[in-house]
Amino acid sequence: MSSLHKSRIAEFRDVLGEAEVALPKLRALCFSGIPFDGGLRCLCWKILLNYLPVDKEVWSSLLKKQRELYSQFLKEMIIQPGIAKANLGVSREDVTLEDHPLNPNPDSRWNTYFKDNEVLLQIDKDVRRLYPDMAFFQRPTEYPCLLILDPQNDFETLRKRVEQTTLKSQTVARNRSGVTNVSSPLKPSAPHSLSEYEVLPNGCEAHWEVVERILFIYAKLNPGIAYVQGMNEIVGPLYYTFATDPNSEWKEHAEADTFFCFTNLMAEIRDNFIKSLDDSQCGITYKMEKVYSTLKEKDVELYLKLQEQNIKPQFFAFRWLTLLLSQEFLLPDVIRIWDSLFADDNRFDFLLLVCCAMLTLIRDQLLEGDFTLNMRLLQDYPISDVHLILKKAKELQDSK
Structure with missing residues (x-):
């Protein structure tokens, strides 16, 4: 370990060692990248995403309360819905119309159950694809959820619900054009049928199953948005970071902590996923246009070239912005970019500058290329050095 790296770790520990964390100092440190050592990144992200307050005295009681709430x-x-489903038909004389699966009332609990199944199937399809180039999400977690896997509990788990339902996930229309349509070379296509996945034995669960549960609970608690394709790409890096925490005490609660951090992050970016808000000032169209207006200010020649070729920001920036660049780079690089994005004072203003930097760094190729070549460059971004991109984005920020 270099002396520079050691001194950076010491700086983080100094700031985090105070009774009250100095948020401006922590942001400044995190902006340049957070060391993985000693679980620093996991702790910093929890503070930056407003899960943990700056007052350390309340951490212990707050974490206990939130983890109990998640349970x-x-x-x-x-x-409880799983128990109700498992018990259906056990004592037929007790089944009222209200309890019956064929009850036509749209507010009946069975109608809700079947609608939930549609959402669950879409989540299931998407989480199985998470970072297929990595084995991590297919591996069993060291800390399976005992509440769910308790052999004394005879109820229908999410795994059983997916296996038993005959609905097709294609019936779910809640997707966002462009989020998953454009494949990325970093994301090989996943197997298409459930039988192609190794099923873990009872008592074990894969990391992707934990992510599925987080997204399902989020969808249930947020019916206005529920689940939209692409949310899996937001929760994946959060969960991976918390589930690989070197501190086993924190790692054990990765599921609950990820859920609350994801919920807080979604509160900031959920408008990107709501189609009816696309053209509002908080919607994704406004943000995409902001990338182009920033580019025009920083590099008018490149801006005019893209305009001349009718290359609209929707063709590439939609995915960049909505998914916080999580599909453009390998996971360790996404995590490094997120250090800077989460540390941004005006959250996600820096993301616009990162997108702008990505364009200016390939300006020579874009200026020479035709429409087809340039579209290929933008949808399959050629530079993998995220440090270079972040450095350029910081230069653009400082030149304002």
Whole structure:
């Protein structure tokens, strides 16, 4: 370990060692990248995403409360409906019209159950594709959810729901044009049928199953947005970071902590996923146009070239912005970019500059290329050195 690296770790520990964390100092340190050592990144992200307050005295009680709350969500939204489904038909004389799966009332609990299944199937399809070039999400977690896997519990788990349902995930229309349509070379296509995946034995669960549960609980608690394709790409890097924490005490609670950090992050970016808000000032169209207006200010020649070729920001910046660049780079590089994005004072203003930097760094190729070549460059971004991109984005920020 270099002396520079050691001194950076010491700086982080100094700031985090105070009774009250100095947020401006922490942001400044995190902006340049957070060391993985000693679980620093996991802790910093939890503070930057407003899961942990700056007052360290309340951490212990707050974490206990939030983790208990998450257990309650699991009981109410997975275990209890699962028990009801498992018990259906056990004592036929007790089944009222209200309890019957064929009850036509749209507010009946069975109608809700079947609608939830549609959302679950879409989530299931998407989480199985998470970073297929990495084995991590297919591996069993060291800390399976005992509430769910308790052999004493005879109820229908999410795994059983997916296996038993005959609905097709294609019936779910809640997707966003462009989020998953354009394949990335970093994301090989995943197998298409459930039988192509190795099923873990009872008592074990893969990391992707934990992510599935987080997204399902989020969808249940946020019916206005529920689940939209692409959310899996947002929760994946968060969960990976927390589930690989070198501190086993934190790692054990990766699921609950990821859920609350994901919920807080989605509160900031959810407008990107809501189609009806696309053209509003908080919608994705406004942000895409902001990338182009920033480019025009920084590099008018390149801006005019893209305009001349009718290359609209929707063709590439939609995915860059909506998914916080999580499909453009390998996971360790995405995590490094997110250090800077989460540390941004005006959250995600820096993301616009990163997108602008990505364009200016390939300006020579874009200026020479035709429409087809340039579209290929933008949809399959050629530079993999994220440090170069972040450095350029910082230069653009400083030149304002």
